[in-house]
Amino acid sequence: MSQYKYKPFSYNDLKTYPLKERDSKVNVQNFSKIAAPDKKFEDFIDSFPDILAGKDWKDFLSLMKEAKKKEKAIMMGLGAHVIKVGLNPVIIDLMERNWVTSISLNGAGIIHDFEVAFAGKTSEDVSSQIEGGRFGMARETGEMLNKAIKNGGEEGIGLGEAVGRMIAYSRFPFKGMSLLSTAYNRNIPVTVHTAVGTDIIHYHPSVNGEMLGKTSLQDFFLLCSLVQDLEGGGIYINVGSAVILPEVFLKAVTLVRNKGKHLEKFSTAVFDFIHHYRPFQNVTRRPLGENQKGFYFIGHHEIMIPLLAACLKAFPGKGS
Secondary structure, three states, rough: OOOOOOOOOOOOOOOEOOOHOOOOEEEEHHHHOOOOOOHHHHHHHHHOOOOHHHHHHHHHHHHHHHHHHHOOEEEEEOOHHHHOOOOHHHHHHHHHHHOEEEEEHHHHHHHHHHHHHHHOOEOOOHHHHHOOOOOOOOOHHHHHHHHHHHHHHHHHHOOOHHHHHHHOOOOOOOOOHHHHHHHOOOOEEEEEEEOOOOOHHHOOOOHHHHHHHHHHHHHHHHHHHHHHHHHHOOEEEEOOOOOOOHHHHHHHHHHHOOOOOOOOOOEEEEEEEOOOHHHHHHHOOOOOOOOOOOOEEEEOHHHHHHHHHHHHHHOOOOOO
């Protein structure tokens, strides 16, 4: 029995509403389109100066090409904002072309990916919704994600796989635009790393803290297995996660090395629209071995990631 005079808040009588009735700021009609660069695009890449970020860009593209050629791990850690700015089609295209071998998300990532698949829209207007206590109260988002997590925990699978399976097996009208569903169908591992209390599904009555922690912890150890495969020329790319994924990645590198695994020859990159401390230190500096380089590219995701995809596909060679 707790000695505190305050008792935990109850989620009984929570007022929810159907997700499809909610106004959303992001609709799949506005999502990115897939570029198919011709040979002229190679000239565009070559035109970049061999100075500062221009040189870094070309060096990074070369490392990506080499990693793919050698079938090394190319891991992407994605903040949820990447989904909200309509980049799912671009990342799905990269997965299908074998430019991405695994994906890591924070807890918000599964929310936006689910809503895209289920309703073709996501990202509510927090400022207006929070006034009347309606923020995060879309019924299906809480109920269906929490059920998938609970089922995954009971069956011994991780959070990312559990949610990916649920969407893949569903009849959601837009599941073809889901990162998690595509990854599940292609057997590409997805890990999800939650912080309790940060996500709207955590205050729905169907939440199960035991299963949430169990499945996310399992995904952390799965991430460690993925990270050990970076050795020998693999690449880890952090896109738009300022805290959670850089911290998780650093701990995964630590655990892999603690277990006696050799992890020195790999590269990292950060894509973000401002320079953050943790991605800089925990992704592009601290984890790397001697003579390895981390890259930091600054610019809007909705411009930089399609640019990256177009540049990668412009490389000549089978499967590019």
